[in-house]
Amino acid sequence: MSYLVLARKYRPRNFSEMVGQEHVVQALTNALTQQRLHHAYLFTGTRGVGKTTVSRILAKSLNCQGADGQGGITAQPCGVCPACTAIDSGRFPDYTELDAASNRGVDEVQGLLEQAVYKPVQGRFKVFMIDEVHMLTNQAFNAMLKTLEEPPEYLKFVLATTDPQKVPVTVLSRCLQFNLRPMAPETVLEHLTHVLAQESVPAEPQALRLLARAARGSMRDALSLTDQAIAFGCGQLQEAGVRQMLGAVDRSYIFRLIEALALGDGASVVDTAEALRTHGLSAAATLEDMCAVLQRMAVLQAVPQRASASDADPEAQETARLAQLLPADETQLLYSICLHGRGELGLAPDEYAALTMALLRPLAFKPAGFVPGTLEKKTLAPAPVQPASPVAPPPPRAPESLPEPRPEPAPAPVSAPPPPAPTIALPVRSLEEVAQPLPVEPPQAQEVPPAPPAAAPAVVALPVHEAPAPSERLQPLPAAAKALAADSFEPSAEGAFWHATVQQLIASEAITALVSQLALQSQLVQRAGDAWTLRVEAQSLNQAVARERLRAALQAAGHASVLDIEVGPVTDTPARRNAAAASARQRAAQAVVEQDPLVQALVRDYDAKILPGSVKPL
Structure with a gap:
C-alpha cells in the first residue's frame, strides 16, 4: 500500500x-x-x-x-x-x-x-x-x-x-x-504534537518549534516539513537534525550576537559572523531570527508581566536576561537595523560582509566614552553652578520681526541684592506699528579677554524698564534677551578669527560632513602656539575620527598641529555667527518691504498683511 x-x-x-x-x-x-x-x-x-x-x-x-x-x-x-x-x-x-x-x-x-x-x-x-x-x-x-x-x-x-x-x-x-488567517506558531505546534502522537513518532519539543516557525502560518507546509524531517531523522525528530534540514541558525549564535552588541564588543560580533560563514548558515536567516528575538525583548521591556506567559519556551529565560541587558531604545534601534539589513544583503557582493556591516552599525552609535565590555556609558559632567544670587526675571523673547537689540553695558555691581521686580510683558503689535525698524549691522568681533574654559557665563542683575506706551516705538530689549534668541551670540576675542578660519576651510572643501559640523558648532577658547582648545556642546560631535580630520585640516592650512576639544557651554561659534548674519539679512529685507510706500498704502487702506515667511533676502 x-x-x-x-x-x-x-x-x-x-x-x-x-x-x-x-x-x-x-x-x-x-x-x-x-x-x-x-x-x-x-x-x-x-x-x-x-x-x-x-x-x-x-x-x-x-x-x-x-x-x-x-x-x-x-x-x-x-x-x-x-x-x-x-x-x-x-x-x-x-x-x-x-x-x-x-x-x-x-x-x-x-x-x-x-x-x-x-x-x-x-x-x-x-x-x-x-x-x-x-x-x-x-x-x-x-x-x-x-x-x-x-x-x-x-x-x-x-x-x-x-x-x-x-x-x-x-x-x-x-x-x-x-x-482565512495564517496560523500562529503555537497553534501549529499544538497540532503537530497531536499528529505525531497519532503516528507514534518521537519528537523533541524544540524541533517542533522550529517546524512551526518555518511553516509561516501554513498548516500544510508544517505537515510537509514534518514529513521531510521524519525521513531526514530516520523516524524521529531531533532538534539538531531539524535545524540542519531547515538551515536554521542556532539561537545560541543569535543570543551571542545580541549580548556582544549590548556590551559594545565588536571583536565578538565579527568572530560570530565569521563562525556563521564557516558553518554555511544563512545571513538572511540570522537577521530574521534576530528580529524575532528583539521583538520578544521589546515586548518584555514594555510589558514585563508578559514574561510569565512564555515560561514553557526554554529560550524565554535567555530572552528575558538580554531584555534587561540591552536598553529599550537600543533594542528598537537594533531591530530597525536588522529589519532593513535584510534588504541590503542582495545589494552587496558578499552577503556575509553585508551581515557584518549591519551588525557593526549599532556600534557606531555608541557614545565616544563607551568602554567595550561594560554597560557604563560616559555621561557629560554637569556644568559648574555659580553661587546663588538674586537676579531679575529674564525679559520675554523678542518677536522675529523686531530689529536685533544692541548690547547694553552691564550695570555696576551692587552691594545689596535688589528687591524682586515684577516681570514686564511687552505689548503685541501689528505689522504696521513696527514699521521703519532700526538698521541692523552684522555684529563685529570685540576685543574682550578670553573667558576661562570651565567657567559658566556670569549672570548679572538687569534693571527693570518701564513698559512703553502704545503710541511709542518698541525699544530694543536689554542684552540678556539676546541670549534667548536662537541666532544670538556673545562675541569673544577669538570668535572672528575662528569664524574666518572655518569659512575658509569649508570653502576650500578641506572639511565636509561631520567634520564641518564639528567646526561650525565649536568655539575657539584658547590659542597657545600650535596648540588650540575648542569647546563644543554636543558630545555626539566630539568623535575621534572627526576630531583627527579637523586637526589635519588645520595643520594643512598652517594653523594648529595639536587640537584639544572639550565639552561645555558655548556662546560664540561660527554657526551662531552665520545664523545671526542670516537673521540680520532677513530683517533688512523685511524692513525694505515694510517701508515700501505701496505696501504701506495697502496695509493702511485695505488692512492687508504680509504673510510670515514670504519675504526672503536676495
Missing part, C-alpha cells in the same frame, strides 16, 4: 477538526444550522490554511444524507453516507472543482456553466468550486457574472483565491467573503 502524506491523511473531514479558523467555522456553522444559505462564497488566505478543505466540508454539509439516509442540511456531516464518502474521495458527480490556474479561459468557464442548467444527479445541491479564481481572464469573469448573481436554487458557487485584490469588484459584491 502506498504511503499517504501527513497533509492529506490528516485533512479535516468536518468543521470540528478545523484548526485555527474559528471565525470562519462559527459563521458557516450558524448559517447551516439556521438554513440561511448564500449562493456564492469566497474564501481568501495564504497557501495551506484550509480554503479547499472548507469548501469540501461545506459541500458535504449541503449534501449529507445521514448515516440512516434520512438526514438533511447539517453543520456536522456524518462522513459515512454515500455523498460524504464520494466527496472525500473526489468522485461525487455534483461537486466540481475547477483549477483556474490551468483553466483560465472563457471556454473553460462556459463549459462549466453549461452544467448549471441540469439538476443534481445524486445530491441535494450542485457545488462548483473554482480554485485560484484570481487567475481567470476578464472575459471569463464577465461570462460568469450573470449566473453568479442569480444561479438556480440548487447551485452553489465556492471560490478560493490567495490574491483577492485581483478579483473584480463585480465578483466580490456577489459573494460572501471569508478571510
Whole structure:
C-alpha cells in the first residue's frame, strides 16, 4: 500500500477538526444550522490554511444524507453516507472543482456553466468550486457574472483565491467573503504534537518549534516539513537534525550576537559572523531570527508581566536576561537595523560582509566614552553652578520681526541684592506699528579677554524698564534677551578669527560632513602656539575620527598641529555667527518691504498683511 502524506491523511473531514479558523467555522456553522444559505462564497488566505478543505466540508454539509439516509442540511456531516464518502474521495458527480490556474479561459468557464442548467444527479445541491479564481481572464469573469448573481436554487458557487485584490469588484459584491488567517506558531505546534502522537513518532519539543516557525502560518507546509524531517531523522525528530534540514541558525549564535552588541564588543560580533560563514548558515536567516528575538525583548521591556506567559519556551529565560541587558531604545534601534539589513544583503557582493556591516552599525552609535565590555556609558559632567544670587526675571523673547537689540553695558555691581521686580510683558503689535525698524549691522568681533574654559557665563542683575506706551516705538530689549534668541551670540576675542578660519576651510572643501559640523558648532577658547582648545556642546560631535580630520585640516592650512576639544557651554561659534548674519539679512529685507510706500498704502487702506515667511533676502 502506498504511503499517504501527513497533509492529506490528516485533512479535516468536518468543521470540528478545523484548526485555527474559528471565525470562519462559527459563521458557516450558524448559517447551516439556521438554513440561511448564500449562493456564492469566497474564501481568501495564504497557501495551506484550509480554503479547499472548507469548501469540501461545506459541500458535504449541503449534501449529507445521514448515516440512516434520512438526514438533511447539517453543520456536522456524518462522513459515512454515500455523498460524504464520494466527496472525500473526489468522485461525487455534483461537486466540481475547477483549477483556474490551468483553466483560465472563457471556454473553460462556459463549459462549466453549461452544467448549471441540469439538476443534481445524486445530491441535494450542485457545488462548483473554482480554485485560484484570481487567475481567470476578464472575459471569463464577465461570462460568469450573470449566473453568479442569480444561479438556480440548487447551485452553489465556492471560490478560493490567495490574491483577492485581483478579483473584480463585480465578483466580490456577489459573494460572501471569508478571510482565512495564517496560523500562529503555537497553534501549529499544538497540532503537530497531536499528529505525531497519532503516528507514534518521537519528537523533541524544540524541533517542533522550529517546524512551526518555518511553516509561516501554513498548516500544510508544517505537515510537509514534518514529513521531510521524519525521513531526514530516520523516524524521529531531533532538534539538531531539524535545524540542519531547515538551515536554521542556532539561537545560541543569535543570543551571542545580541549580548556582544549590548556590551559594545565588536571583536565578538565579527568572530560570530565569521563562525556563521564557516558553518554555511544563512545571513538572511540570522537577521530574521534576530528580529524575532528583539521583538520578544521589546515586548518584555514594555510589558514585563508578559514574561510569565512564555515560561514553557526554554529560550524565554535567555530572552528575558538580554531584555534587561540591552536598553529599550537600543533594542528598537537594533531591530530597525536588522529589519532593513535584510534588504541590503542582495545589494552587496558578499552577503556575509553585508551581515557584518549591519551588525557593526549599532556600534557606531555608541557614545565616544563607551568602554567595550561594560554597560557604563560616559555621561557629560554637569556644568559648574555659580553661587546663588538674586537676579531679575529674564525679559520675554523678542518677536522675529523686531530689529536685533544692541548690547547694553552691564550695570555696576551692587552691594545689596535688589528687591524682586515684577516681570514686564511687552505689548503685541501689528505689522504696521513696527514699521521703519532700526538698521541692523552684522555684529563685529570685540576685543574682550578670553573667558576661562570651565567657567559658566556670569549672570548679572538687569534693571527693570518701564513698559512703553502704545503710541511709542518698541525699544530694543536689554542684552540678556539676546541670549534667548536662537541666532544670538556673545562675541569673544577669538570668535572672528575662528569664524574666518572655518569659512575658509569649508570653502576650500578641506572639511565636509561631520567634520564641518564639528567646526561650525565649536568655539575657539584658547590659542597657545600650535596648540588650540575648542569647546563644543554636543558630545555626539566630539568623535575621534572627526576630531583627527579637523586637526589635519588645520595643520594643512598652517594653523594648529595639536587640537584639544572639550565639552561645555558655548556662546560664540561660527554657526551662531552665520545664523545671526542670516537673521540680520532677513530683517533688512523685511524692513525694505515694510517701508515700501505701496505696501504701506495697502496695509493702511485695505488692512492687508504680509504673510510670515514670504519675504526672503536676495
